[in-house]
Amino acid sequence: MKYLDLNAQYRSIKKEINQAIQNVLNSGQFILGKEVEKFEKEIAKYCDTKYAIGLNSGTDALLLSLMALDIGPGDKVITTPFTFIATADVIVLREAQPIFVDIDPKTYTLDPHKLEKTIKHISPNRRKKIKAIIPVHIYGQSSDMDAITSIARKYKIKVIEDAAQALGARYKGKPIGSIGDFGCFSFFPSKNLGAYGDGGMIVTNNKKIAEKIKLLRIHGRYQKYVANMLGINSRLDALQAAVLNVKLKYLNSWIRSRQQKAAVYNHALKNIKQIHTPFVEKHNTHAYHQYTIRIKQRNKLQTYLHQHTIPTIIYYPVPLHLQSVFRDLGYRRGDFPEAEQASKEILSLPVYPELSNKNQSKIIKTIKKFYA
Numbered sequence: 001m002k003y004l005d006l007n008a009q010y011r012s013i014k015k016e017i018n019q020a021i022q023n024v025l026n027s028g029q030f031i032l033g034k035e036v037e038k039f040e041k042e043i044a045k046y047c048d049t050k051y052a053i054g055l056n057s058g059t060d061a062l063l064l065s066l067m068a069l070d071i072g073p074g075d076k077v078i079t080t081p082f083t084f085i086a087t088a089d090v091i092v093l094r095e096a097q098p099i100f101v102d103i104d105p106k107t108y109t110l111d112p113h114k115l116e117k118t119i120k121h122i123s124p125n126r127r128k129k130i131k132a133i134i135p136v137h138i139y140g141q142s143s144d145m146d147a148i149t150s151i152a153r154k155y156k157i158k159v160i161e162d163a164a165q166a167l168g169a170r171y172k173g174k175p176i177g178s179i180g181d182f183g184c185f186s187f188f189p190s191k192n193l194g195a196y197g198d199g200g201m202i203v204t205n206n207k208k209i210a211e212k213i214k215l216l217r218i219h220g221r222y223q224k225y226v227a228n229m230l231g232i233n234s235r236l237d238a239l240q241a242a243v244l245n246v247k248l249k250y251l252n253s254w255i256r257s258r259q260q261k262a263a264v265y266n267h268a269l270k271n272i273k274q275i276h277t278p279f280v281e282k283h284n285t286h287a288y289h290q291y292t293i294r295i296k297q298r299n300k301l302q303t304y305l306h307q308h309t310i311p312t313i314i315y316y317p318v319p320l321h322l323q324s325v326f327r328d329l330g331y332r333r334g335d336f337p338e339a340e341q342a343s344k345e346i347l348s349l350p351v352y353p354e355l356s357n358k359n360q361s362k363i364i365k366t367i368k369k370f371y372a
């Protein structure tokens with residue numbers, strides 16, 4: 001059994017994918033161009049935003065959001081320590097300072113109460129240096145965006161949604177990515193909408209910012225070989241866009257399938273009192289990029305499942321404030337107890353659309369056996 005079977009997905013849409021790739025090869029247009037423009041239009045429509053800009057990766061989407069806001073040395077950016085390393089990497093790469101805020105233990109997303117407490121705790125002069133908040137819609141569930149955006153407005157801080165894991169999720173009916181100032185997506189192959197390589201996207205409703213990001217992704221050039229701002233090379237390539245254009249048509253049905261598999265797990269595991277199945281806020285539509293349970297005996301259960309050839313993954317075993325790359329920030333063990341505790345107790349189970357009923361039953365039976 002595989003944790004994720006990208007081959008099975010490819011086999012199910014092979015003819016269309018091969019044709020789309022062949023069309024790009026025939027066109028001779030490999031970077032940006034028609035396929036990328038089409039994909040940008042489709043994603044803007046899907047997310048209900050005015051603009052979408054195709055980029056090299058989700059990491060670049062976060063980085064270019066910071067660059068578009070001129071965030072740099074001396075500035076501060078708030079985010080959660082319970083996320084993939086890229087979320088905070090980009091802040092440090094801009095020579096700004098990440099400020100971590102602990103998570104809500106039920107949804108694993110940024111806790112708005114702690115967010116405001118942290119902001120208030122910073123002296124008014126230093127507070128002015130807080131330029132952005134990056135809530136992370138971890139596992140495919142939205143952060144509490146009303147609370148976060150209202151705090152952001154109060155303190156005049158921009159909101160960059162790290163929606164890398166959550167394309168297709170909704171918050172109070174709104175597509176995630178469309179709620180903050182920017183929405184950042186990743187098309188890393190394992191994502192709900194995955195390319196056959198790297199890919200990323202920023203969505204926004206701000207025309208000026210969208211135009212700036214379009215320049216930043218091509219070295220700040222506004223004419224061929226003439227630049228007036230420092231940018232990078234972060235263009236989505238046409239082969240990836242062609243693949244993504246095919247796959248986007250299936251995204252909603254794939255998400256429904258993930259939700260159905262999640263419901264099967266929820267039902268089957270609900271009577272095992274040691275297991276916390278994912279908590280979903282009533283107003284959220286979870287895209288189930290991951291189906292993550294929480295248990296005290298996590299390592300034992302994971303070993304047992306592996307002995308029975310069932311793959312599982314821990315996203316993420318070390319919260320960012322305890323990672324050696326962020327040592328210079330001065331955080332210590334105990335600073336973010338909810339993130340630390342969650343990282344010891346979380347375990348993600350296979351939940352992709354092609355997971356067979358037989359394999360899902362085997363996973364459930366084996367978990368039940370462990371607790372029997």
Ligand SMILES: Cc1ncc(COP(=O)(O)O)c(C=O)c1O
Pocket residue numbers: 057058059060083084086087136162164165185186187188198199200
């Ligand atoms: C929460 C989060 N942020 C950012 C990223 C970075 O995206 P990418 O791998 O496309 O650079 C990822 C992807 O793994 C992610 O899960």
